[in-house]
Amino acid sequence: GAGVSQSPRYKVAKRGQDVALRCDPISGHVSLFWYQQALGQGPEFLTYFQNEAQLDKSGLPSDRFFAERPEGSVSTLKIQRTQQEDSAVYLCASTLAEAGETQYFGPGTRLLVL
Amino acid sequence: RKEVEQDPGPFNVPEGATVAFNCTYSNSASQSFFWYRQDCRKEPKLLMSVYSSGNEDGRFTAQLNRASQYISLLIRDSKLSDSATYLCVVSLGFQKLVFGTGTRLLVSP
Numbered sequence: 002g003a004g005v006s007q008s009p010r011y012k013v014a015k016r017g018q019d020v021a022l023r024c025d026p027i028s029g030h031v032s033l034f035w036y037q038q039a040l041g042q043g044p045e046f047l048t049y050f051q052n053e054a055q056l057d058k059s060g061l062p063s064d065r066f067f068a069e070r071p072e073g074s075v076s077t078l079k080i081q082r083t084q085q086e087d088s089a090v091y092l093c094a095s096t097l098a099e100a101g102e103t104q105y106f107g108p109g110t111r112l113l114v115l
Numbered sequence: 116r117k118e119v120e121q122d123p124g125p126f127n128v129p130e131g132a133t134v135a136f137n138c139t140y141s142n143s144a145s146q147s148f149f150w151y152r153q154d155c156r157k158e159p160k161l162l163m164s165v166y167s168s169g170n171e172d173g174r175f176t177a178q179l180n181r182a183s184q185y186i187s188l189l190i191r192d193s194k195l196s197d198s199a200t201y202l203c204v205v206s207l208g209f210q211k212l213v214f215g216t217g218t219r220l221l222v223s224p
Binding site for chain 1 (some may be wrong): 119122157158159161180202204210211212213214215216218
C-alpha cells in the first residue's frame, strides 16, 4: 500500500520567505510526527499530533514554526520568515495507533534557504 | 551532552566481516530502544527493536544494557548492501523518538 508521502520533495527559498511543507500519512494512521534533520545529524523531534490534536510541540525551534492537522489526516508544517539555519530535511512519520507503534517515515522535504 | 551518543564513523570493513556499533543514552527513564537504518538521501527505516534480553534478526543482533545505558548492534557476515548510516534511537514515552547522530558503515568488496 501507499506509504507516507511528502511534498514538495525539494524547496529552495530566499531568506525571509514563508514556506509550507505537506505530509500525507498512511491512510488510517492516528499519530503524525514532524522531525528536522540537519546535514550530518540524526532527525530531531519537532511536533506530534494524535488525530487533529497537537499533543507535543516542544521541539519547534521558534515561533516561526507552526504545524497543523485540521482534519486529522494531512498535516502542514509552515515556516515563516525562513532563515539560513532552517535549511534541513523535514521528515514526517506516522503510526497506526496512539502509542508504541513503529513510526513510518516519508521521504522528506529538503529545504534550502539562500 | 547529547541525549543519545554514537561514534559517527565511518567504519570501513570488507565483505564478510563482523562489525559492532555502540551507543549510550543519558535519560534513565527511556522506555523503548531501536536501531534505524538510513541510506544516503533516504528516510530512516526501522531495522530492529532492542530488548533487554537481546534479540537477533538474521545477521543482526541487538543488545541493551539498562544499568549502563548502553545499546549495541552487531552485524555478522557484512554485505555490500549493509552500507548505510545506522541510527540509535530511544523513546522517552511512546511517541517522541530521540535519535543519535548515526554511525556510517561502508562495506567494501
